[in-house]
Amino acid sequence: MSDHGFTKTTSDGRAVIPLSDEERYHFDIKGWLAIKNVLEPDEIGEMVEFARKLKFDKESVPEKHRTTMAGPLEKLCDHPRVVGFMQEFLGHEDLECEEGYGFRMEYSFMGWRLRENKADMWAPHGGRGTNPPFDDVHGYQGRPGNAYGGLLQAVWELTDVIKGQGTHFVPGTHKGSFDLPKSISEDRNHPLWETYECPAGSIVFFSESVTHSGSKWEHPDHDRCAIFNSYNSIMCKYHMWDPHPDHLAEMSQKRASLFRPVHAEYNRENIEKGDELYEPRRGF
Numbered sequence: 001m002s003d004h005g006f007t008k009t010t011s012d013g014r015a016v017i018p019l020s021d022e023e024r025y026h027f028d029i030k031g032w033l034a035i036k037n038v039l040e041p042d043e044i045g046e047m048v049e050f051a052r053k054l055k056f057d058k059e060s061v062p063e064k065h066r067t068t069m070a071g072p073l074e075k076l077c078d079h080p081r082v083v084g085f086m087q088e089f090l091g092h093e094d095l096e097c098e099e100g101y102g103f104r105m106e107y108s109f110m111g112w113r114l115r116e117n118k119a120d121m122w123a124p125h126g127g128r129g130t131n132p133p134f135d136d137v138h139g140y141q142g143r144p145g146n147a148y149g150g151l152l153q154a155v156w157e158l159t160d161v162i163k164g165q166g167t168h169f170v171p172g173t174h175k176g177s178f179d180l181p182k183s184i185s186e187d188r189n190h191p192l193w194e195t196y197e198c199p200a201g202s203i204v205f206f207s208e209s210v211t212h213s214g215s216k217w218e219h220p221d222h223d224r225c226a227i228f229n230s231y232n233s234i235m236c237k238y239h240m241w242d243p244h245p246d247h248l249a250e251m252s253q254k255r256a257s258l259f260r261p262v263h264a265e266y267n268r269e270n271i272e273k274g275d276e277l278y279e280p281r282r283g284f
């Protein structure tokens with residue numbers, strides 16, 4: 001058996017779900033992709049309950065688990081759909097093996113929008129022409145036959161979304177060269193904006209370098225509960241964040257590999273790294 005290459009199973013032992021050619025093409029040209037009905041209805045309830053506790057009753061959650069990648073939300077970090085997507089747009093076959101993934105998880109936060117507030121979160125940002133100096137970390141790079149995603153978001157919509165109230169995108173701007181004109185940023189009904197409607201348990205992938213914006217949440221029945229999980233290359237890091245060390249210690253080796261140090265050399269889970277970390281390995 002080969003000692004490296006894309007794993008076909010997640011840390012939960014579930015089969016990785018690769019992107020279809022059509023999904024991959026859609027994401028590459030647009031910079032965003034919604035996949036509906038990914039979670040089973042009976043999984044969603046406990047996730048929303050945990051998120052509700054984090055939002056309104058944080059003290060009831062052990063300190064090490066006060067993040068949106070703990071408790072019942074933890075399995076979202078390396079859900080089969082997420083692993084399939086990240087292998088395509090961030091993965092490195094040489095840095096992946098059965099024991100650990102070839103990409104990293106960067107961050108996790110919650111978008112809890114109160115129904116009664118009707119808060120308007122319209123604030124377009126991102127877009128290649130509008131994001132220096134972070135382009136090196138966010139930047140999407142299309143190449144013939146493959147693409148490197150840069151900083152990528154996997155948004156789990158845990159409550160139904162009505163069209164117009166979820167995240168909005170100006171498709172293609174992850175490859176754009178120029179600043180977004182005000183006539184587009186200020187007009188959310190401009191035909192270049194795209195968005196989605198979806199049932200609870202759907203996932204929306206997007207490149208942080210595509211122009212995107214929150215919107216106004218005015219659902220008649222419920223708040224928005226969305227979990228934003230960010231990913232990046234094993235060689236690159238934007239956020240100053242790591243999971244609590246006691247939480248990390250509880251994870252399986254494979255899931256914990258999402259949070260390993262950022263470097264390219266020797267960075268595969270099944271490589272023997274040795275103890276002499278402070279001595280250069282070559283050059284003598």
Ligand SMILES: O=C(O)CCC(=O)C(=O)O
Binds near residue numbers: 168212
């Ligand atoms: O609130 C949203 O829907 C968008 C969130 C956002 O702008 C971001 O992740 O950068």
